[in-house]
Amino acid sequence: MARKVLVLGEVREGALRNISFEALSAGKTIAEGGEVVGVIIGDSVNSLGKQLIHYGADRVVVVENEQLKQYTPDGYAQAFLAVVESEKPDGIVFGHTALGKDLSPKIASKLNTGLISDATAVEIAGGNIVFTRPIYSGKAFEKKIVTDGIVFATVRPNNIIPLEKDESRTGEVTSVQADIKDIRTVVKEVVRKASEGVDLTEAKVIVSGGRGVKSAEGFKVLKELADVLGGAVGASRGACDAGYCDYSMQIGQTGKVVTPDLYIACGISGAIQHLAGMSNSKVIVAINKDPEANIFSVADYGIVGDLFQVVPILTEEFKKLKIASS
Amino acid sequence: MNIFVLLKRTFDTEEKITITNGSIDEEGAEFIINPYDEYAVEEAIQIRDAHGGEVTVVTVGGEESEKQLRTALAMGADKAVLINVEDDLEDGDQFTTAKILAEFLKDKEADVILAGNVAIDGGSGQVGPRVAELLGIPYVTTITEIEIKGTQAKLIRDVEGDSEVIETSLPLLVTAQQGLNEPRYPSLPGIMKAKKKPLDELELDDLDLEEEDVEPKTKTIEVFLPPKKETGKILEGDLSDQVKELVQLLHTEAKVV
Numbered sequence: 001m002a003r004k005v006l007v008l009g010e011v012r013e014g015a016l017r018n019i020s021f022e023a024l025s026a027g028k029t030i031a032e033g034g035e036v037v038g039v040i041i042g043d044s045v046n047s048l049g050k051q052l053i054h055y056g057a058d059r060v061v062v063v064e065n066e067q068l069k070q071y072t073p074d075g076y077a078q079a080f081l082a083v084v085e086s087e088k089p090d091g092i093v094f095g096h097t098a099l100g101k102d103l104s105p106k107i108a109s110k111l112n113t114g115l116i117s118d119a120t121a122v123e124i125a126g127g128n129i130v131f132t133r134p135i136y137s138g139k140a141f142e143k144k145i146v147t148d149g150i151v152f153a154t155v156r157p158n159n160i161i162p163l164e165k166d167e168s169r170t171g172e173v174t175s176v177q178a179d180i181k182d183i184r185t186v187v188k189e190v191v192r193k194a195s196e197g198v199d200l201t202e203a204k205v206i207v208s209g210g211r212g213v214k215s216a217e218g219f220k221v222l223k224e225l226a227d228v229l230g231g232a233v234g235a236s237r238g239a240c241d242a243g244y245c246d247y248s249m250q251i252g253q254t255g256k257v258v259t260p261d262l263y264i265a266c267g268i269s270g271a272i273q274h275l276a277g278m279s280n281s282k283v284i285v286a287i288n289k290d291p292e293a294n295i296f297s298v299a300d301y302g303i304v305g306d307l308f309q310v311v312p313i314l315t316e317e318f319k320k321l322k323i324a325s326s
Numbered sequence: 327m328n329i330f331v332l333l334k335r336t337f338d339t340e341e342k343i344t345i346t347n348g349s350i351d352e353e354g355a356e357f358i359i360n361p362y363d364e365y366a367v368e369e370a371i372q373i374r375d376a377h378g379g380e381v382t383v384v385t386v387g388g389e390e391s392e393k394q395l396r397t398a399l400a401m402g403a404d405k406a407v408l409i410n411v412e413d414d415l416e417d418g419d420q421f422t423t424a425k426i427l428a429e430f431l432k433d434k435e436a437d438v439i440l441a442g443n444v445a446i447d448g449g450s451g452q453v454g455p456r457v458a459e460l461l462g463i464p465y466v467t468t469i470t471e472i473e474i475k476g477t478q479a480k481l482i483r484d485v486e487g488d489s490e491v492i493e494t495s496l497p498l499l500v501t502a503q504q505g506l507n508e509p510r511y512p513s514l515p516g517i518m519k520a521k522k523k524p525l526d527e528l529e530l531d532d533l534d535l536e537e538e539d540v541e542p543k544t545k546t547i548e549v550f551l552p553p554k555k556e557t558g559k560i561l562e563g564d565l566s567d568q569v570k571e572l573v574q575l576l577h578t579e580a581k582v583v
Contacts, residue, residue, distance in 0.1 A: 105455035114543025117450040143548040184464035248487030
């Protein structure tokens with residue numbers, strides 16, 4: 001059955017986030033040959049429309065308004081619902097990002113529909129659109145279908161492969177007017193803390209430290225390794241509780257759940273709560289002094305040794321590799 | 327101040343998950359208050375202590391959720407309500423839970439409603455914002471700070487590590503992020519007192535809801551465990567050789583760098 005699917009393109013600091021292209025790919029699957037319509041909300045974002053078309057949108061609808069410069073659930077919901085009103089979609093896909101998590105339940109509630117959050121895969125099976133999503137922080141998975149109303153889902157960053165970029169694709173970019181009023185939550189200030197560098201949930205490489213890092217200072221060597229690999233730095237709860245780093249870096253059952261291509265765990269013992277946040281990473285490297293550390297049970301490659309010896313050598317070796325392959 | 331906390335009973339974070347007959351095996355598992363809801367309970371108690379009023383904890387579940395409600399009462403909440411759906415509902419989703427909670431809350435004149443930002447079992451994070459939308463009140467998710475003055479609230483919200491400073495007014499629903507506070511342990515006198523605090527039990531009937539009103543809009547068709555990881559390779563030899571080998575393996579075998 002061909003469906004019309006709306007996919008939200010998420011804008012951060014004037015650019016589309018990668019998750020937008022992954023969401024488009026999911027939208028394409030759900031559409032089953034129907035139309036995929038990109039939606040961009042913001043203040044002067046029209047020029048980004050083309051990019052969504054290059055990544056698989058058939059056309060793009062833009063909602064522009066001064067009041068949409070900063071995300072608020074009230075503003076964005078009014079904008080998105082104006083598009084729903086004019087497009088009457090059969091499906092909707094958002095990224096499962098801070099914005100998507102915050103906005104999607106409001107829209108679902110307004111539309112009186114179900115919502116499948118945090119999907120890591122979508123497929124057509126037995127005539128159904130089947131979503132796979134982690135439960136119990138990735139200790140198990142479930143397959144879910146929508147039984148009533150619009151097929152609405154959010155997709156986890158880094159899991160669905162975007163379609164190949166095709167700059168020869170063309171499509172219409174039109175705008176929808178929305179009356180944005182009564183924004184009840186006012187954002188007074190945004191304090192950037194974590195976003196120096198790469199976002200943890202979208203990072204392809206994460207270098208993560210635990211209690212074994214011993215101090216805030218100790219995280220510097222991890223940062224150097226992450227920088228060489230173009231990755232982000234994460235931490236275990238132990239390291240955060242000990243005050244070595246900010247809770248915004250915490251990976252685990254409480255904290256962020258990440259699925260990078262490469263996860264390098266340094267001085268992390270591997271408590272079950274930490275594993276829940278990272279065990280679905282594609283390749284896991286563990287570096288730990290204790291050969292009995294539980295982290296080795298999920299590692300693809302392990303080095304038993306002092307991270308302060310191993311990590312700097314690793315950084316140097318990756319630098320060499322980079323030079324050799326460039 | 328009329329304060330409500332939405333609370334869920336979940337598996338202890340230490341529990342290993344096993345599947346029996348196609349569903350998660352709960353036999354012998356330890357249950358706790360969802361850790362994010364625990365932050366919500368703590369914050370609710372602190373708000374009440376600062377501004378006066380009453381904290382009511384509410385859950386949708388079965389008889390066994392009484393234990394977690396009692397724990398919240400022992401922490402210092404004043405009243406608890408169990409909306410027992412055991413006999414009425416075979417299946418439910420976030421739509422179901424939100425609808426039931428909103429129906430319960432609609433005439434309660436809540437000033438502040440607190441919940442966890444996500445439950446560590448289902449992990450959808452939908453119920454809080456859905457309830458707010460159904461009640462027609464604003465919400466702020468993943469908060470790490472809340473300051474109430476009269477009917478105004480100033481909050482700090484965690485957004486993927488960045489912080490947003492938000493101003494809004496009551497009534498308001500918020501969902502708690504880690505870092506909001508350090509939940510207290512119930513004290514012994516607290517536990518004794520909790521036994522005498524009111525814990526009401528309601529059913530769908532009491533909320534004038536029919537089963538059809540809360541029929542889920544999604545359905546789980548399969549539950550499975552992630553494929554077991556093959557045992558990894560522990561490298562050997564001189565440390566710098568190990569590192570060289572690792573880089574080669576990541577480059578040529580795993581192809582991730």
